[in-house]
Amino acid sequence: xxxxxxxxxxxxxxxxxxxxxxxxxxxxxxxxxxxxxxxxxxxxxxxxxxxxxxxxxxxxxxxxxxxxxxxxxxxxxxxxxxxxxxxxxxxxxxxxxxxxxxxxxxxxxxxxxxxxxxxxxxxxxxxxxxxxxxxxxxxxxxxxxxxxxxxxxxxxxxxxxxxxxxxxxxxxxxxxxxxxxxxxxxxxxxxxxxxxxxxxxxxxxxxxxxxxxxxxxxxxxxxxxxxxxxxxxxxxxxxxxxxxxxxxxxxxxxxxxxxxxxxxxxxxxxxxxxxxxxx
Amino acid sequence: xxxxxxxxxxxxxxxxxxxxxxxxxxxxxxxxxxxxxxxxxxxxxxxxxxxxxxxxxxxxxxxxxxxxxxxxxxxxxxxxxxxxxxxxxxxxxxxxxxxxxxxxxxxxxxxxxxxxxxxxxxxxxxxxxxxxxxxxxxxxxxxxxxxxxxxxxxxxxxxxxxxxxxxxxxxxxxxxxxxxxxxxxxxxxxxxxxxxxxxxxxxxxxxxxxxxxxxxxxxxxxxxxxxxxxxxxxxxxxxxxxxxxxxxxxxxxxxxxxxxxxxxxxxxxxxxxxxxxxxxxxxxxxxxxxxxxxxxxxxxxxx
Numbered sequence: 001x002x003x004x005x006x007x008x009x010x011x012x013x014x015x016x017x018x019x020x021x022x023x024x025x026x027x028x029x030x031x032x033x034x035x036x037x038x039x040x041x042x043x044x045x046x047x048x049x050x051x052x053x054x055x056x057x058x059x060x061x062x063x064x065x066x067x068x069x070x071x072x073x074x075x076x077x078x079x080x081x082x083x084x085x086x087x088x089x090x091x092x093x094x095x096x097x098x099x100x101x102x103x104x105x106x107x108x109x110x111x112x113x114x115x116x117x118x119x120x121x122x123x124x125x126x127x128x129x130x131x132x133x134x135x136x137x138x139x140x141x142x143x144x145x146x147x148x149x150x151x152x153x154x155x156x157x158x159x160x161x162x163x164x165x166x167x168x169x170x171x172x173x174x175x176x177x178x179x180x181x182x183x184x185x186x187x188x189x190x191x192x193x194x195x196x197x198x199x200x201x202x203x204x205x206x207x208x209x210x211x212x213x214x215x216x217x218x219x220x221x222x223x224x225x226x227x228x229x230x231x232x233x234x235x236x237x238x239x240x241x242x243x244x245x246x247x248x249x250x251x252x253x254x255x256x257x258x259x260x261x262x263x264x265x266x267x268x269x270x271x272x273x274x275x276x277x278x279x
Numbered sequence: 280x281x282x283x284x285x286x287x288x289x290x291x292x293x294x295x296x297x298x299x300x301x302x303x304x305x306x307x308x309x310x311x312x313x314x315x316x317x318x319x320x321x322x323x324x325x326x327x328x329x330x331x332x333x334x335x336x337x338x339x340x341x342x343x344x345x346x347x348x349x350x351x352x353x354x355x356x357x358x359x360x361x362x363x364x365x366x367x368x369x370x371x372x373x374x375x376x377x378x379x380x381x382x383x384x385x386x387x388x389x390x391x392x393x394x395x396x397x398x399x400x401x402x403x404x405x406x407x408x409x410x411x412x413x414x415x416x417x418x419x420x421x422x423x424x425x426x427x428x429x430x431x432x433x434x435x436x437x438x439x440x441x442x443x444x445x446x447x448x449x450x451x452x453x454x455x456x457x458x459x460x461x462x463x464x465x466x467x468x469x470x471x472x473x474x475x476x477x478x479x480x481x482x483x484x485x486x487x488x489x490x491x492x493x494x495x496x497x498x499x500x501x502x503x504x505x506x507x508x509x510x511x512x513x514x515x516x517x518x519x520x521x522x523x524x525x526x527x528x529x530x531x532x533x534x535x536x537x538x539x540x541x542x543x544x545x546x547x548x549x550x551x552x553x554x555x556x557x558x559x560x561x562x563x564x565x566x567x568x569x570x571x572x573x574x575x576x577x578x579x580x581x582x
Contacts, residue, residue: 006476013377016370017390020450023443024397027408034411085307088300099304105570106308112497112566113314113559114504116531120555121314123538124321147307177293204401207506207531211538231403235507238407253407257400264399268392 035254038247052217052237056244060252065219066227071202073139074146075195082150090158091179111148116207118145123211136223138213145208146198153197157190189270196267200260206231230256315559322553325546340517347550354519355527359509360502362438367445375453376479398447406511409440414512426524432514434527440508445498456490457483459576493572500565504558506531530554
């Protein structure tokens with residue numbers, strides 16, 4: 001009886017693991033199978049003509065460029081905010097600091113807040129500032145979304161740096177401000193991983209840009225114009241009754257999945273290979 | 280003289296950097312508060328017209344007539360989340376035990392990257408998968424055995440898609456929790472003649488119960504807020520679901536679906552912001568509690 005139970009649960013465990021893994025392959029397979037026939041050169045080089053929802057011609061260039069703009073803008077702003085926070089918690093604050101603990105808890109909690117809430121918050125912020133749906137609005141909302149990811153993953157690396165390093169630098173007469181350079185060099189692989197992770201989240205999130213960046217057929221040329229994004233290109237065009245438009249959604253899903261796969265592999269590669277600088 | 284000025288300059292730089300960084304750090308903590316307050320102020324107008332209880336318990340949603348009953352949406356959220364948790368929990372527990380207690384290191388090196396990839400797939404792609412595979416499967420294969428007709432766009436479809444989406448989070452936390460249990464406990468149990476499974480059942484699962492509950496709470500809060508994927512497969516009819524095959528309309532989907540028209544109808548935007556506030560408060564509570572439990576477990580076992 002004991003043996004039977006042992007065997008039964010072992011088989012169940014293996015089955016559960018297989019179910020989870022096969023769901024991943026099923027997702028990737030169905031996206032590739034549906035997306036590949038829809039892919040062609042026009043998809044990534046042309047903007048949709050005759051309206052993204054009804055026009056049969058054209059491609060996804062508006063969404064690709066819009067997504068890239070939003071990712072670049074929000075990653076830049078996000079780093080500008082999160083690097084000082086990580087440095088402050090690990091260089092300026094003492095080892096066991098309540099403020100640092102609260103900051104970490106806050107970034108954990110912020111990480112759990114759904115993107116639709118960031119979207120709604122970004123929207124109220126835009127109404128408050130008198131902005132319309134625009135590239136800038138999208139960048140602001142996505143920045144809020146990725147700040148906790150950036151803080152969490154950089155802090156994880158920064159905490160592992162031995163405190164001897166900090167003490168040695170201080171004892172040589174450096175100010176804490178001057179330690180920052182040493183610190184940044186130490187956590188550079190962590191920064192790279194953090195950037196890759198946050199790009200993956202920023203490029204794939206639909207709910208935060210829905211209210212804030214809007215959607216458009218053209219490529220934005222200023223911060224105050226609305227911008228199309230890949231996830232919304234999928235979301236809107238999939239619901240269109242026209243087959244040719246739906247094809248664009250499937251192509252966009254394939255492009256987005258490929259981008260995210262590459263980012264995830266790169267992040268894994270960086271976090272392992274480039275930890276050479278570490279003591 | 281030059282040296283002194285130089286030193287003063289360096290100290291000044293140090294202090295300046297410290298103050299800027301402190302402001303940013305405090306801002307990041309206050310951000311939680313800022314988000315909550317701004318959503319609250321936006322939802323004040325509707326709270327002045329209706330009591331919170333009547334908003335939550337009434338089921339008629341007719342914004343044009345000024346009727347805002349959130350009950351169908353709350354039920355939609357509960358159904359979808361409940362189904363997702365029921366599917367994901369046994370799968371994740373079994374897989375996490377297998378990975379941490381039985382699996383060969385080679386296997387782990389293969390499986391964990393896969394789970395990372397699963398975690399990185401954007402919600403909207405899960406939604407496309409749901410529309411392509413899950414919805415037709417329910418309407419053609421599964422539902423005909425149980426009900427007369429289902430379009431497939433149902434709370435079950437939402438639950439299945441959500442279950443797959445929370446699996447990576449749940450597994451990675453569970454594996455960490457199991458890894459935090461001291462090896463001595465296992466050895467003691469095994470040396471008394473218990474089998475591997477008995478050790479897992481009586482020692483490991485029992486010891487890690489608070490952690491498992493915290494992980495589940497975290498997964499529930501993730502499922503609560505998921506928007507786009509659920510919106511794409513749930514059917515979005517503002518009625519409380521009657522069975523797993525009927526359509527539902529979760530709260531996040533309500534917010535996302537009506538953003539365009541909300542400014543033209545009085546109180547509509549306020550009602551949607553209240554929906555966002557409800558989500559925010561529930562998720563904030565769940566998150567804080569489970570994070571605190573997980574932190575405590577980490578400290579108790581590791582240090």
